[in-house]
Amino acid sequence: MSLLKKCLAFGVVTAVLLALLAATGGYFWATRPLALSAATLDVTISPRSTVRGVAAQLNRGGVPVDPRAFVLMTRLLGLQSRLKSGNYEFGTGVTPYQVLQKLALGDVDESVVTIIEGWTFKRMRAELDANPALKHDTAGMSDAELLAAIGASDAPAANAEGLFFPDTYLFDKGVSDLNVYRRAYRLMQQRLTAAWAARAPGLPYHTPYEALTVASLIEKETGKAGDRPLVSAVFANRLRIGMPLQTDPAVIYGLGESYDGHLRKRDLQEDTPYNTYTRRGLPPTPIALPGAASLQAALNPASTSALYFVSRGDGSSIFSDTLGDHNRAVDKYIRGQQ
Template identity: 75%
Template structure:
């Protein structure tokens, strides 16, 4: 950095913190950060708030004060300009320089983050909206997408569940086909790993059937400790011939006609995905499951439970009998004691 530029930076930063009444802020903003290693990369995920950016920096080995970093970004008017991507940092970088680099989008690589539980439709919308990708799949059907990737046909041309939700790094103008191809390979790897380590006597004949179950578990609970028990309930139901009766499959089968609330007639309207009107698994996955749901589907908890109901706080109550389940429904759904 030239002497003139250093003076300008020092003056602007000093003014920022003097105006905020923080005498030590200038020293902090212009003092090199103690990086976890002399050179490192940090990935900032899309749609991250300013505070999430500071958290990702700290987790990645770039320790900055969340309060001072947020204040500096807001006073400089940069809070809405921080760009996702993979950033390279070297020893000697200051918090001010970290902020400016992220605001410029001076990335090492670009990034796309796919979230567990998203549908393929949501994943495609995310990649279609990524300005750093070349959009070679735009307008293709799911079946045409698989064909473009050179992948085997899926049931009914439905590619749901075949792509692993993760954060993918890429160079600018990379084809979106590359991201889909990597996500497919990673899903195959994770699914095959889970299948190889599966528990005995599961009611799934193929890895694809387990993938369908994992996609349901992903939508039924976000609580890690509940996943194996949810998996146990559904495996137990399959073994005894009970319908799965899971709302997320009904919602998936409704498609765009779902308006945010299930009604009794929705549960009674037959579709290939209505697990109230049809027994067994639906024909395809209903979401993109993560590794934890894959493991849970193939290693259910040791439980005889056949029922569960949400407490309303993200956790569930599990019951072995219909009577106990009805009492739990009264307590947590109907509000009766």
């Protein structure tokens, strides 16, 4: 359906909307101009946002819609699943109804794609491949060919994993997906270079790429911000004394498509380049796309002598200096023994 036809369709339902809003006491709210924080505002709506999430993003961007009224108006029109991500421009005089209309029509200045921390490069490629606003010039390319196309063919290990910074990227409709890959690659290089320059002294890493690999392990081991520097310290402490890292996410990455969601004893014994139980040192490449917090943690670990950690089951971990303390933590939090 063309934009004109979509606009006409919205016009048809306007009378219904106004009647419904009048019945709920929201008519004046829906048709009254909003007090924007500036004459013209650019607001980015992230992919897969809920209606409440959209309302929150509008408010953070300076478009003060009442969240409850906005959700109600959206539901009354049956538009919950039609609000589109992207970068929107709003000007003085815009009303809540016009805001909703703009979002449902996808009347964007720019399109958007969001890459999430902890995704693998394979998952990133799938996300960009599925974005209808991009021109898919990388279709059919191998990872190595993609790296060459963006000028990154000299990447360590000629492996794309971990080399792209997870973030939200705006782009004009119809732009090549190579544009997004190139920007994400350059941003990771900038963030990694800056973090490496500000690294703590005495780390057991010889290159920024090794630090990137550690950051990817941290990213997959914990989502709790306060635990990242502690996990980093455990890895650094183990590397210093030649102790295997024994990190399950690396083992899982090495299993590839054969991993079925359950990590078994035989998996820990199956030797792959990523099995940090059977091999000492770092895996050969990162295992995911680390975010800024994990990069920072990798290069600025906490000051602790801990060599072990185990999940409490609530997203946090308990850290131990000795194997005896660690085993007791495992009994409590994994085996359920007090």
